[in-house]
Amino acid sequence: MELKIPITLVSRYDVSRLLRELNSLDDFFAGAKSRPAGTALPAPRPSNLLNQLVSDNQVNLLEEAQRQQLKARLEGLLKTAPQLRISFSSEPPAKVLEQILSWMRQNIHPTLLLQVGLQPNVAAGFMLRTPNKWFDMSLRPRLQKEQPYLIELIAGATGGQ
């Protein structure tokens, strides 16, 4: 059964964080078994992302086998999921990022992960780094494409001098 990845799971760091949470749950359950009777043990609070993942994949975290399976899937995801680096001029709003990621998972790869970065030289648009290529989808290439028209505009503005 394929792992359903929530849209809020964006990057490899998120996957690593989920694995750490699962490990802490494992530690908690191991500690609960060996604790003296009547001793209170604070349970770790799962994050929203983990809750979402568990809910989407119908995993019972109380079951160790399911937890281990989930961990294995996440580790597999960490190894196999393609990762792209996307750079904007500023920190993108979560909603925008979700929409972009959603589109990518639907059109490019279902387990795709993103690493979001900043590129201050990008006035508008973004830059995308795939394993072997660098896609400049900022304003710069568009302006380069429109160079003859820009020259025409400048020539018109300066009276053809």
Place this chain on the structure above:
Amino acid sequence: MNTGGLVLVVGSLLSATAAFVWLALRLNGAPSGKKANGPQEALVDSAKEDVEHIFNDEFREELRNRGRLHFEKIIGENAMFLQQDLRQTTSQLNDYMRAEITRTLQEEFKKYEQSIADAKQLALGSIEKTIDTIEQQRQYLEQQLKTQSEEQKKHILKQFEGQMANIINHYILHAIGNQIDLSDQLEYILAELEANKQAIVEDIQRGA
């Protein structure tokens, strides 16, 4: 006074001197011995005595004085003439020298003027040549400057056109910064992704 006059004066002086010398010699050299060699001789002696009586020492002294005075007078006159002639000659010589010097000086001045005129002409020619050379250099430099300016202009334009996208991008970035909301760009972002979808998929499939 001309040369003839001068010769005449000198001649008269010489003749007067010769006459005076002769007279003196005659007076001093007359024989005084008596010879009684007949009546003729006696007559001669008598005549001689008479002569000696007439031309006695006083008379001779008188003659000498007169001769001396005459000679002095002639010498004085001739000296005056000589002085006049000398003065006239000196004057003529001065005139001649002045004329000669003036003529020579004029000739020299003419030569000098000619030399100056030649030098001036030469200098003018040299200056004109220098001006021509400078003008040629100026035109060459002007042409070179113009060419370089055109080349520089073309180079700058080429650079500007080559970097135009970067310049405008930089300008936009500077002008609006991060004020363009990414939410507003979403449509553009998705359109760009759609346009490059195939290349992205292929690159992911190819792997690292």
